[in-house]
Structure formats: structure tokens, C-alpha cells
Amino acid sequence: MIELILIAVVSLLAQLVLPWWSLAVVTFIICFWRRISGGRAFLSGFVGVALVWLIYATIIHTRTDGVFTGRMSELLFKTNTSALPLLVTALVGGLVGGLAGLSGYFVGQAFGNQVENRAASRSRS
Amino acid sequence: MRYTKAITVSLLAVLVVWGLNRPWGSVPAFGPLLSPFVGFWQNAEAINNDDEEIVLNGTKSPVTVVFDELAIPHVFAQNDHDAYFAQGYLTARDRLWQMEFQTHAAAGRVSELVGDKALELDRYNRHLGMGFGAERAVKEMMADPRSKESVEAYTAGVNAWISQLKPAQYPLEYKLLGYAPEPWQPIKCAYFLKYMSGVLALGADDLNMSNVLKKVGPVVTADLFPDYPYREDPIVPVGTKWDFTPVNVPAVPASILPDTKPIAMKWQEHDPGIGSNNWAVGSQKSATGYPILANDPHLTLSLPSIWYQMQLVTPTMNVYGATMPGSPGVIIGFNKQVAWGVTNVGADVLDFYQIRFKDASRREYWHDNRWKPVRRRLEVIKVKGKPDVIDTVLYTHHGPVMYEAGQKPFAKNVPVGYAARWIAHEASNDFLTYYLLDRAKNHDDYRKALSYYGAPAQNFVFADVAKDIAISPNGRFPLKWKDQGKFLLDGTNPAHDWQGWIPASQNPHVKNPPRGFVSSANQSSTDPTYPYYINWQFAPAERGTRINQRLAAMQQVTPDSLRMLQNDNLNLRAAHALPVFLPYVQAKELTGEQAKALAIMKTWRYNHDVAEIAPTIFTEWMRQYMDGVWNDDFPSDDTTTLRYPSFDRTLQLSEKDPTAHWFDDVTTPAHETIGSVLTQSFRMAVDSLTRQHGPVGAAWQWGSHKGTRIGHLARLDALSALNVQIGGGRDIVNATTERTGPSWRMVVALGPTPKAYGVYPGGQSGNPGSPYYLNMLETWRTGQLNELLYLQSAQDKNPRIKRKLILK
Numbered sequence: 001m002i003e004l005i006l007i008a009v010v011s012l013l014a015q016l017v018l019p020w021w022s023l024a025v026v027t028f029i030i031c032f033w034r035r036i037s038g039g040r041a042f043l044s045g046f047v048g049v050a051l052v053w054l055i056y057a058t059i060i061h062t063r064t065d066g067v068f069t070g071r072m073s074e075l076l077f078k079t080n081t082s083a084l085p086l087l088v089t090a091l092v093g094g095l096v097g098g099l100a101g102l103s104g105y106f107v108g109q110a111f112g113n114q115v116e117n118r119a120a121s122r123s124r125s
Numbered sequence: 126m127r128y129t130k131a132i133t134v135s136l137l138a139v140l141v142v143w144g145l146n147r148p149w150g151s152v153p154a155f156g157p158l159l160s161p162f163v164g165f166w167q168n169a170e171a172i173n174n175d176d177e178e179i180v181l182n183g184t185k186s187p188v189t190v191v192f193d194e195l196a197i198p199h200v201f202a203q204n205d206h207d208a209y210f211a212q213g214y215l216t217a218r219d220r221l222w223q224m225e226f227q228t229h230a231a232a233g234r235v236s237e238l239v240g241d242k243a244l245e246l247d248r249y250n251r252h253l254g255m256g257f258g259a260e261r262a263v264k265e266m267m268a269d270p271r272s273k274e275s276v277e278a279y280t281a282g283v284n285a286w287i288s289q290l291k292p293a294q295y296p297l298e299y300k301l302l303g304y305a306p307e308p309w310q311p312i313k314c315a316y317f318l319k320y321m322s323g324v325l326a327l328g329a330d331d332l333n334m335s336n337v338l339k340k341v342g343p344v345v346t347a348d349l350f351p352d353y354p355y356r357e358d359p360i361v362p363v364g365t366k367w368d369f370t371p372v373n374v375p376a377v378p379a380s381i382l383p384d385t386k387p388i389a390m391k392w393q394e395h396d397p398g399i400g401s402n403n404w405a406v407g408s409q410k411s412a413t414g415y416p417i418l419a420n421d422p423h424l425t426l427s428l429p430s431i432w433y434q435m436q437l438v439t440p441t442m443n444v445y446g447a448t449m450p451g452s453p454g455v456i457i458g459f460n461k462q463v464a465w466g467v468t469n470v471g472a473d474v475l476d477f478y479q480i481r482f483k484d485a486s487r488r489e490y491w492h493d494n495r496w497k498p499v500r501r502r503l504e505v506i507k508v509k510g511k512p513d514v515i516d517t518v519l520y521t522h523h524g525p526v527m528y529e530a531g532q533k534p535f536a537k538n539v540p541v542g543y544a545a546r547w548i549a550h551e552a553s554n555d556f557l558t559y560y561l562l563d564r565a566k567n568h569d570d571y572r573k574a575l576s577y578y579g580a581p582a583q584n585f586v587f588a589d590v591a592k593d594i595a596i597s598p599n600g601r602f603p604l605k606w607k608d609q610g611k612f613l614l615d616g617t618n619p620a621h622d623w624q625g626w627i628p629a630s631q632n633p634h635v636k637n638p639p640r641g642f643v644s645s646a647n648q649s650s651t652d653p654t655y656p657y658y659i660n661w662q663f664a665p666a667e668r669g670t671r672i673n674q675r676l677a678a679m680q681q682v683t684p685d686s687l688r689m690l691q692n693d694n695l696n697l698r699a700a701h702a703l704p705v706f707l708p709y710v711q712a713k714e715l716t717g718e719q720a721k722a723l724a725i726m727k728t729w730r731y732n733h734d735v736a737e738i739a740p741t742i743f744t745e746w747m748r749q750y751m752d753g754v755w756n757d758d759f760p761s762d763d764t765t766t767l768r769y770p771s772f773d774r775t776l777q778l779s780e781k782d783p784t785a786h787w788f789d790d791v792t793t794p795a796h797e798t799i800g801s802v803l804t805q806s807f808r809m810a811v812d813s814l815t816r817q818h819g820p821v822g823a824a825w826q827w828g829s830h831k832g833t834r835i836g837h838l839a840r841l842d843a844l845s846a847l848n849v850q851i852g853g854g855r856d857i858v859n860a861t862t863e864r865t866g867p868s869w870r871m872v873v874a875l876g877p878t879p880k881a882y883g884v885y886p887g888g889q890s891g892n893p894g895s896p897y898y899l900n901m902l903e904t905w906r907t908g909q910l911n912e913l914l915y916l917q918s919a920q921d922k923n924p925r926i927k928r929k930l931i932l933k
Contacts, residue, residue: 020160021142028138056161064169068894072165075301075843089159089166092145096156099138103131110131 003034003041007048007097015052023049023093024100031104038105045101050094057089148303151239158300163293165300168894178931181285184210188932189919195911196889196897198930199436201919206278208439209453211932213282216433217309220450220891221286222296223429225306226838228313228451231255231320236514237507238302244506244514251504252518253327254525254550255319261552262315272556276311279453283309297893298839317451318556322549324424326581328395329475330662332543333768335382335613337759340767349770352608352653352661355777356701358670359649360584360598361633362640369631371656377606378620382613394768398855398865399424400664401468402691403586404644404672405594407637412681415876416588419687420457420466421867423860426835428845428898430887432457432869436916437563444563445881445915447869454559457871459881462566463589464873468645470582470598473660474548476609476623478523478616482542490521493619497522523616524550544616546623553579553601568593568636575599576629584645590875596643597634598650598659602627605658627657642676644669646858665773667697667856684872684882691870692908693858694733698772699743703731705780706750709800710807719811721821733859734852735828738821744854745814749806751775757790827852833861835886835902837893844893846886851906859908870910882910 007030011023027049031041061069061082069082077084145156158164184207191199198215202208217224229235233250235243266272287306299305338346403420411417424431432447437455446458457466482499483489489496500520505513519526519542526542554577561574571587575597578585582600587593603623614621633651635643647664675690703726710723722742729739751769759767769775778785779799788799797805811821818824828850837844853859853866860866871883886905890897904911914925 015160015162020157020163021146024138024142053159053161057166060161060166060169064171064894064896067896068165068169071843071893075841085159089161092155092159096138096142096145099134099141103135103138106127106131106134110127 001044003030003036003044004048006030006034007044007101008052011049011097012052021096024096027097027100028104028107031101032108033104035108036105038102038109041101041105042098043101045104046094046098048101049097050090053093054086054090057086061086153301153303157292165297165894167293168297168300168892170890170892170895172896174928176929176931178933180933181214182933183214183281183285184932190215190930190932191916191919191921191926192928192930193914193923193925194927195434195901197434197436197914199438199914199916199926201438203439205439205441206274207932208437209275209278210282210285212435212437212448212453213279213284213309214286214932215282215435216448216450217283217286219889220429220433221283221306222298223838223891224283224309224313224317224450226298227320228316231259231316231323233504233506237509238304240509241511244508247506248516250323251506251516252525252527253323253545254518254520254547255316255323256504257502257520257525258319258322258547258549258551259312259315261550262318262554263312265552265554266311266315266556269554269557271560272554275453275556275560276314279314280309280311296891301841302839314452314556317449319549320451321449322581324399324581325469326472326474326548327393328471329392329477330394330768331475331477331610331613332392333394333766334611336765336767338382338612340759349774350611350661351774353649354662354666354771354773356670356773357649357652357666358673359652360596360643360645360669361635361651361655362638363652365635365638365651367631367655369628371631372604372625372628374656374658375604375606375609375620375624377608378618380615380618381608382615395471396425396865397664398860398862399469400471400647400668400860402644402646402668402672402858402860402867403466403468403584403596404642404676404687404690405464405586405588405596406642406676406679406682406687407594408592410641410676410679410682411874412683413874413876415590415874416464416592416594417682417684417687417872417874418459418464418466418586418588418594419691419870419872420468420586421691421860421870422457422467423865424868425865426833426861426868426886428835428837428887428893429891430868430885432885433889434883434885434913436914438916438918442564443917445913447871447883447885452556452559454556455563456559457869458563459873459875459879460563460565461590461879462875463562463571463587464875464879464881465562465565465571465588466586466871467583468586469647470584470600470650471647471660471663472548472582472598472600472602472650473605473610474580474582474600474603476546476614477527477543478521478546478614478621480521480523480526480542480544480616487519487542491617492522493617520544521616523622543613548580548582548601548603551579551601553577555579565589567591568595571595572597572630572634575632578629584647584650586643586645588873588875590877593637594643595634595636596645597632598645599629599632599634601629602632602657602659607658608661609658611661631657633659640677642673644672644676646672662771665698665771665856667701668858668860671695671697671858684874684880687872688870688882688908688910690858691867691872692853694852694854696731696733696740696743696854696857698747698856699729699731699739702747702776702779703729703743705776706803709803711800711804714804715808718815718821719808722811722814723807725821732852733827733854733857735826735850737827737852738825740827740854741814741825741830742810746807746810747772749810749813750803753790753802753806753809754788757792758787827854831861831863833866834864836864846899846902849886849902849906851908867905870905871913872910879915881913881915883913884910 233247401422405418446455604625646668648669755769835846853861
């Protein structure tokens with residue numbers, strides 16, 4: 001749970017000044033560092049990012065009465081709905097966040113143990 | 126094992142990010158596009174009436190801008206430089222992508238943005254010498270301190286906007302097409318004006334006419350393609366005396382033509398939907414005792430709109446009107462003393478010269494009895510995603526070689542080419558005309574302003590508070606012998622070159638004519654008494670004639686009377702033609718549906734309103750009729766393109782010479798008559814429409830059949846206005862066709878304070894995410910006009926003023 005919040009907050013801050021894919025870097029680092037399962041890594045990455053994207057997009061959508069959302073839906077997806085752009089936005093952001101989180105988990109698994117083992121073997125000798 | 130998983134999943138993540146971060150063909154980069162932090166979400170705007178203060182350090186003094194409820198800026202500056210700086214800044218803020226895209230198009234740089242599908246378009250514009258013309262124009266602009274200051278200030282203003290743009294704030298189209306704005310330069314102002322010249326002064330019939338001449342000979346050509354129409358009401362009224370002594374007109378040379386085999390070259394004819402109306406009624410006809418002026422330019426309707434409304438106030442001017450994004454100043458508008466507007470003249474200022482090259486290397490060409498060197502200009506065309514294309518354009522003293530036949534027409538196997546002499550290649554400071562009109566106070570100022578104008582030639586209509594009205598077909602006109610340029614010209618013969626210019630003061634003009642009004646609708650500039658040759662053909666006479674009929678009948682004219690005239694939907698062509706044609710249609714040969722259609726035609730009052738069915742039938746029928754009469758005599762194919770005589774000439778034949786052999790189809794053994802052609806074409810028209818829309822019914826209504834479309838510049842349907850229900854049509858005063866129409870409608874009533882009205886089909890903002898993208902469309906569609914807010918000072922109070930911006 002805390003990972004989700006961490007990912008949401010830090011990736012939001014990062015995206016205010018850095019390119020969009022900084023969210024992937026943030027998510028990767030957090031999931032690399034925190035000891036959680038792979039499933040939870042993917043989920044916190046996915047939901048953390050998707051939530052930020054969805055909420056921000058929805059705020060913009062409601063503030064502007066959704067006229068533009070309909071046009072973009074028509075342009076990108078050939079149908080005039082407001083729900084589709086919001087959904088796709090959340091999904092795409094979530095997908096990137098989820099994959100980045102999962103990568104962080106696996107890399108943490110692969111190399112994090114090595115660090116532990118070396119530390120353990122140093123302390124043994 | 127763990128390493129493999131780590132590496133594969135990480136690689137997958139990187140791949141996905143990479144894939145989302147770049148465009149794939151025409152699919153944009155979806156990662157940044159969908160991000161609410163930097164993507165299209167950032168382009169969504171709400172109505173914002175907060176005052177702002179922005180520090181740019183680009184102006185000499187602070188500039189105050191107030192915006193009305195239509196987001197039209199009213200600029201108050203302490204000097205001209207600051208006003209043009211503000212104009213550049215504000216126009217860029219609303220329309221940056223449009224400004225860049227249009228100038229890229231003129232410069233032949235669209236392939237940079239969209240890839241090689243634009244290569245032919247870019248080659249065409251490079252060969253046309255748009256760049257060459259723009260370079261000459263910008264030199265002229267920099268040579269005059271007034272245009273230099275204006276253009277440089279405007280450029281600085283545009284760049285002040287661009288330089289602070291972050292990717293998140295790029296206009297939507299940049300995000301979709303995947304590129305970033307580049308700095309603006311003075312030459313882009315020149316490119317923009319060349320772009321407009323291309324829109325207005327690039328149609329050419331020379332090749333088709335030469336092919337016609339080759340096919341039927343000079344006598345028949347002169348008969349079917351006369352130099353003055355059967356029905357006409359010229360811009361300068363018949364009977365106007367010329368107040369000058371003409372210079373010597375060049376004599377028609379002994380040999381008029383090069384020795385041409387019929388050639389096929391795709392050169393677009395001038396789109397008849399592009400033209401305009403303007404008029405002014407004098408004080409005697411006006412209910413206010415002061416002149417009232419109206420203008421509606423007809424262009425391809427696009428989004429963002431081609432026009433941008435603005436008011437500019439400095440110690441030297443207080444002008445309001447339509448500006449063009451890309452050029453400083455107001456182009457069509459008014460100030461406290463004067464109002465003016467423009468329609469296209471349609472002069473023949475594009476001629477093709479057959480070039481005889483010495484040999485296949487094309488390094489020299491023959492002219493004036495000697496070989497002259499060919500200049501080569503290398504055009505480097507950047508293509509997105511591919512290597513640069515290097516195109517070599519050959520230049521002769523006439524102009525660039527546009528087309529090469531690639532055959533071997535001469536005995537010595539010498540290749541030929543056609544060079545284009547185009548007015549837009551000449552150095553002229555057209556911008557200065559608008560600069561001076563913006564500040565004009567009277568008729569003399571107007572004449573002075575016009576003397577600087579080069580191209581595209583316009584019929585400048587004028588009215589002032591001193592109660593003068595005037596109109597002048599005006600531009601830089603080559604001094605030509607009669608019919609010079611009606612056909613292809615001989616590039617080896619110096620007698621075929623342009624021999625000089627009509628002195629600007631001798632351009633046709635009329636002031637305060639006895640009939641009490643002036644007008645133009647792209648028809649013949651003058652009657653045949655004018656001593657100079659401007660062109661052999663102009664736009665069909667119906668629009669101008671109808672306007673003159675209505676104005677002649679009007680008394681106590683108000684702005685609303687003129688607004689209604691702008692919306693006039695009467696088809697004068699139908700009114701002339703149907704009484705002649707309908708009796709010929711053989712009712713007994715018609716099927717049920719065709720008879721129904723005929724009945725509709727017979728009760729029609731010639732109005733092109735949206736719910737009428739007859740306009741649909743009439744336009745299709747006339748198309749079929751013209752084919753039926755002329756396609757056998759002037760057929761076009763891959764090797765030869767010909768053209769038909771005008772509808773005016775065809776109607777004249779139908780009225781005066783109905784037994785002429787032209788009505789017979791020479792490809793059939795039977796002998797057709799005008800009656801059989803009219804009946805047959807009517808039946809084919811109805812059948813064609815039935816295939817399109819089903820049986821005669823609501824689907825045939827003019828509004829839906831025409832389906833007026835206001836298209837986004839990048840051809841994105843979702844950002845366009847489709848199937849706009851508005852009446853009118855070609856050769857009708859309300860000249861709204863499928864794609865073209867009144868891009869701006871303006872009516873100005875002069876007086877102690879001017880009262881003006883205007884609208885265009887779009888909005889001030891080029892951002893599809895803005896509430897001001899299309900907000901004026903409905904007003905325009907229903908034929909209404911918005912009152913234009915004409916302020917006197919930055920402190921003026923008015924409920925329509927919504928917010929203030931200070932530029933420091």
C-alpha cells in the first residue's frame with residue numbers, strides 16, 4: 001500500500017519537471033528498493049501511475065466541459081465518447097508503471113541478493 | 126535464472142517505453158500524447174477571464190491588450206513597433222501551428238513534417254519559385270524602414286512566444302505530428318504573402334488553350350473563347366471615361382505561338398470557388414447619409430480560420446479588421462475615417478514560355494538570337510525519416526522551368542521545357558499597401574497606398590467619411606499585347622516577353638460613379654474600351670450582375686440590407702438558363718423519377734436554400750449538359766488536355782444559335798440536337814443523383830448534397846466542421862460551395878464613429894481544445910454578423926471587455 005502511495009506521489013513530482021517516462025524510472029527504483037512481491041510490485045506500479053494519470057486527466061476533462069475529450073476520442077479512436085480517452089490514458093500509464101515496477105522487483109531479486117550474500121560472506125569471514 | 130528474468134522484463138519495459146515514445150508512420154508517440162502532464166490533455170482550455178501581466182522585454186513601452194467575449198484582442202501601444210510586436214505575440218499565442226504550417230507549405234518543406242507523401246507538393250512549390258519570390262520580397266521589405274520595423278517587430282513578438290514554449294504547451298498538431306516549432310524569421314512573412322499569391326493568382330489555362338488552338342484553329346477558337354463575355358456587368362461601369370493618356374501598347378507580334386505539339390501537363394485551373402464579393406454604397410443611397418462598405422472574401426474554408434480579428438491602436442493609427450496570421454497589419458478593415466476591402470482581380474499574370482535548350486545538358490537556351498546561360502538553383506528537400514532529396518530547378522530570365530515534356534519534339538532531338546513567368550517572382554513591397562491603408566484618412570491616401578501594390582492583384586473597394594466611394598482593380602500589371610498569355614508563349618522571341626508595366630496610376634479605377642455604388646465580384650475589370658490588356662477571361666458575371674441589380678434597386682440602405690445581400694441565395698444563372706432549356710426537355714422520354722425531378726425544376730424560384738432539391742438537380746444537370754455538348758469536340762486524355770468554352774458562351778449558343786453543329790455528338794453516327802442533348806443530360810443527371818441519394822426525396826436537399834465542409838489544415842476530420850448546413854453555391858452571391866465560401870464577412874457603416882459588423886466560420890483560437898475554436902461558426906452559418914467592438918482607448922469601459930493583458 002505504501003509503495004502505491006510512494007509511487008503515485010514521487011512520479012507525480014517527477015513528471016512536473018521531467019519527461020513523461022521519468023515515471024518509469026521512479027517506479028523501477030521504488031520497487032527495486034522496497035522488499036515486496038512481484039505481484040505487488042506490478043500492481044502498485046500500475047495503480048499508482050494509472051491513478052495519477054486518470055485523476056489529473058479527469059480534472060482537466062471536467063474543467064473544460066469535455067468538448068475536447070470528445071474530439072480527441074474521435075481523432076484517436078474514431079468514436080465520440082469521453083470515457084475512452086480517459087480509460088486509455090489510465091491503461092497506458094498504468095502499463096508502463098506496472099512493467100517498470102515488475103522490472104524493479106526482478107532486478108532487485110537478481111542483484112539485491114548478491115549484495116546480501118557478499119555482505120553475509122564478509123561478515124562470516 | 127533470476128538474471129534472465131530481470132534482464133528480459135527490464136528489456137520489455139524499456140522496449141515499451143521506447144515504443145510509446147516515438148511516432149510510427151502517421152501514428153503519433155502515444156506515451157507523451159496521453160500523459161496528462163505533457164500530452165493533448167494540456168491543450169484543453171477553459172474560459173479564463175483573469176487579467177495577466179507578462180514581462181517579455183521586447184517592447185519599448187508597456188502595451189495594454191483588452192479582449193472581448195469572442196477573444197478578439199484590442200491592442201493599445203505607444204508606438205508602431207510595439208503594436209506589431211504585440212500582434213506577432215498574440216497571433217502566435219492563438220495560431221502558431223497554422224502560421225508555421227502555411228509558411229512551410231509555401232517554402233516546400235511539408236515533407237520535413239509528414240514524410241515523402243508530400244514530396245510532389247514540395248517539388249511543385251520549389252519549381253514554382255516560391256522561395257525565389259520570397260527572397261526578393263523580403264529584400265524589398267527590409268529596404269523600406271516602415272516595413273522593416275513592422276516585420277522585425279512582428280518577428281520578435283512571434284519569437285517571444287515561441288521561446289518560452291515548453292513541450293507540454295505545444296499546440297496539439299505538433300504533438301500529433303511529432304515536431305517542435307522553430308524560430309520565426311522575416312522571410313516567413315514574405316513566404317506567407319507568396320502563399321496567398323499561390324492561392325489567388327496561380328490558375329492557368331495557357332496550355333489547354335494552346336491545345337484547343339492546335340485542334341480547331343484561330344477562327345473557331347476566337348469564336349468559342351471570346352475575349353469578352355456575352356453577359357457582363359464590369360467592375361468599372363460601362364461609360365466611365367478614362368482620365369489618363371495611355372502609354373503605347375505593344376503591337377501583336379507576327380508570330381504568336383511557339384511550334385507546339387499538343388502536350389499534356391497537369392496544371393490546375395483557377396478554382397472558381399475562390400474569389401470574393403465587395404461593394405460600397407454612397408451617401409445618397411445610404412439611410413445614414415454616410416457610405417456603407419461590405420466585403421466577403423471567398424477562400425477555401427479551413428480551421429483554423431485563415432483570418433484573425435484584431436484592433437491595433439497607436440498614435441499613428443486606430444484600425445480594426447481581419448489580419449492574416451503570418452503578416453503584420455490589418456488586411457481588410459476600417460479605421461475612423463476609411464474602410465476598405467478586396468476581391469481577386471484574376472489578371473493573367475502567369476505565363477508559360479516554351480524554352481529551346483541547346484542540348485540535353487540544358488546549360489543554355491535560345492533567346493533573342495543567341496544562347497543564354499541557364500541558372501541552376503539547388504533545392505534541398507528534407508524528408509522525415511528519409512534522406513534529403515536534392516532537386517535542381519533550372520532558371521531562365523523568364524523564370525523557373527516548370528515542366529519538361531521529356532519527349533523529342535524537335536528535329537534535332539533538343540529537349541524543350543516550359544518556364545513560368547509569374548508576378549509573384551517580382552520584387553514588390555505589397556505589405557506597404559496595407560500599412561498605408563491601415564493609416565489612410567481619405568481617397569488620396571488610398572490611391573497612394575495602392576501604388577505600392579504588386580500581387581496578387583485585388584479589386585480594392587473604398588469608402589470614407591468625406592463620402593467618397595471608389596473601386597480599383599489594382600496590382601502590378603504587365604504591359605501586354607492583346608491576348609498575350611492566352612496561349613503558350615515563345616521563349617525564344619523577345620517580342621513575347623513582358624514588355625513593361627501598366628503605370629500604377631492608370632490601373633482601372635472609378636470614384637463616385639453616377640449610379641451611387643461600386644462593387645466587384647471577380648468579373649471583368651472593365652468593358653473593352655480600357656486601353657490595356659489584363660486578361661481575356663474573368664469570373665462568370667452572375668454574382669456581380671446580381672449584386673448590381675440589388676444595389677441599383679436599394680434605397681435607404683442600412684448595414685442589415687447589405688448583410689442580407691451577402692446572404693443572397695438567388696442563382697442568376699438558373700434564372701437565365703432554365704427558361705431557355707426547360708422547353709427543350711422531352712417530357713415523354715422521361716421515367717417516373719425523372720418526371721418528378723422535372724416538375725421540381727419547373728416550380729423552382731432559383732433559390733439555393735438548404736431545403737431545396739432543385740439546386741442539386743440543376744448543378745448536376747448543367748455539368749452533364751456541358752459534357753454532352755463539348756466532350757466530343759474537346760476531349761481530354763493522357764496526351765492532351767483541352768477545355769470547354771464557358772457556360773456563358775454555351776448559353777449564348779443555346780439562345781442565339783441552337784442549330785449549331787456543336788450540339789451534335791461527332792462520335793455518334795446519329796445527329797443530335799440541342800433538344801436531345803438537354804433531355805439526355807437531364808436524364809443522366811437524375812439517374813446519377815438517384816444512384817447517390819436514392820429516389821427523389823429529402824436526401825436530395827441542397828444542404829446535405831453540398832455538405833459544406835470546413836476542414837482542418839492537416840485534414841483531420843475530427844478537428845473539422847463537417848456537413849455544415851448553409852445555402853448558396855458557385856456563382857451565387859452567397860458563394861458557399863462544398864469547400865470554399867465567405868471566409869470573412871464584414872459590413873462597415875462610416876460616420877462620426879464607424880459601426881461595423883463581421884464574422885468568420887471558426888474562432889480566434891487555433892487550438893481545438895479551446896472554447897474559441899469554433900464559437901463563431903453558428904453565427905456565420907445562419908447568416909448573422911457580430912457587432913465589432915471598436916474602442917478608442919485602453920480605458921474604455923464596455924461590458925463586452927472580459928479581461929486585460931499587459932505586455933512589458
